[in-house]
Amino acid sequence: MTFTRIAALAATTALTATAAFAQDDRAGWPSSFTVGTASQGGTFFVYGAGWANLVADELGISGGAEVTGGPMQNMSLVHTGEAQFGLTTMGPAAESLAGTNPIAPGLQMTNACAMFPMYQTPFSVTVLSSTGIEDIADIPAGARIGFGPAGSSSDTYFPLMLEALGVEFERRNGGWDDLGGQLQDGLLDVIAFAAGVPIPTVSQLEVQTDVNIIEFTEEEQATIIAQFPVAAFDIPVETYSTLTAPARSVAMWNFAIANCDLPESFVYAVTDIIMSDNARMVNIHSSASETLPEHWDKNTSLMWHPGAARWFIENAGAEIGADMIHGG
Structure with a gap:
């Protein structure tokens, strides 16, 4: 499946450790990542490119946004691991889990996990x-x-x-x-x-x-x-x-998604960057005014990535049962 790289990768010469995530905590982390968005001129692209660059800068890892066909294709790309992260909408997410995604009819895309709520x-x-x-x-x-x-x-x-x-x-x-x-x-x-x-x-x-x-x-x-x-x-x-x-x-509602096989500590770190400072997200796009921890419950379809679930349980008082966490 082909998609076009648009955002230049934000890169640094070394993986700089942050106070919260020391070098020792990065076992298995990817050296780079991509975020599947949608077409230029749409909110998904602006929002996704913005947080990709923010995470890349904060974690010192190359990362950027990809132009895609939107929520349905992003579910497929994240499920297969062609993209580490993506943006989707609850309707297409439910259809993808049920195996009715038109990109791959019959394939239940169960390896794309919920990461954080975006906006309506x-x-x-x-x-x-x-x-x-x-x-x-x-x-x-x-x-x-x-x-x-x-x-x-x-x-x-x-x-x-x-x-x-x-x-x-x-x-x-x-x-x-x-x-x-x-x-x-x-x-x-x-x-x-x-x-x-x-x-x-x-x-x-x-x-x-x-x-x-x-x-x-x-x-x-x-x-x-x-x-x-x-x-x-x-x-x-x-x-x-x-x-x-x-x-x-x-x-x-829209949700950011992560490939379910990504390391728990990596997804926890990414979620923390996005959810801990809403003002930075609103500077990326005003729709991020709804990117708030209390909206974790708007995920009505997807299994949670263990790293994201841990962040919301620890920091937002989320009640996410083990049966809703991938591998739980």
């Missing part, structure tokens, strides 16, 4: 204001809708959601930056995003043109919640300059 992914619709589309019901039959990279959370769930709401469309895939350009050029009518907010592509579109960010009606929101593994969510008004009020949406 809202599902939102963006159009050019010039289209006159202001509600889901305004989307014309046969509209060309971009759903993000094939196999992403958006591509997995948003087409089904819109079908449940009676929308007829032509399905298009691509990276978020590419789809944003197609929307501006009139090659797409709608982009259906599933990404942490603010979405870089939407923020850029706001600067370059007039857009409408379409919210769900209460009835549409209820229909989606009844049929899909999502919860109610309001996109805060301050997220985008286009909004004049919170936008009604639905959302799904």
Whole structure:
């Protein structure tokens, strides 16, 4: 499986011991690591590249982000060990465990373990204001809708959601930056995003043109919640300059994942760096305001990596049973 390296590896000339993790504690640690993210222009890439560089700097190990197809592919890459870490969403994680990941149908991806909670992914619709589309019901039959990279959370769930709401469309895939350009050029009518907010592509579109960010009606929101593994969510008004009020949406939680065979002390160290200083994470991306220890319980599907489980038990009072810890 091929993916493109984007972030330059942050490296040091030696593995510098930190006060918390002495050289003697590094038995079996990898000399480098990668974090599977998603396409450029999406929140996964910005968030994942940021924490990869943070961990690399703190631990003195080469590390960087990889552009991938998103949550489904990341589950596969981490399961096989092609990537040490990755970002996923709870829906795709559950499907991967059940063996229904379209990348490898029938393969139960049980070697990808939960590491830490990230943030909620809202599902939102963006159009050019010039289209006159202001509600889901305004989307014309046969509209060309971009759903993000094939196999992403958006591509997995948003087409089904819109079908449940009676929308007829032509399905298009691509990276978020590419789809944003197609929307501006009139090659797409709608982009259906599933990404942490603010979405870089939407923020850029706001600067370059007039857009409408379409919210769900209460009835549409209820229909989606009844049929899909999502919860109610309001996109805060301050997220985008286009909004004049919170936008009604639905959302799904995201988690960072680790290959289950990584050393416990290594994953504990990585988790500690991410979870111990939220301000640094928020500086990477504002969606990390939800990257908080108390959200450990948002993992509803995955077995925990032993190193991550130990961190949350020791530092967040998490009640994680042995039956939910890999190898426990």
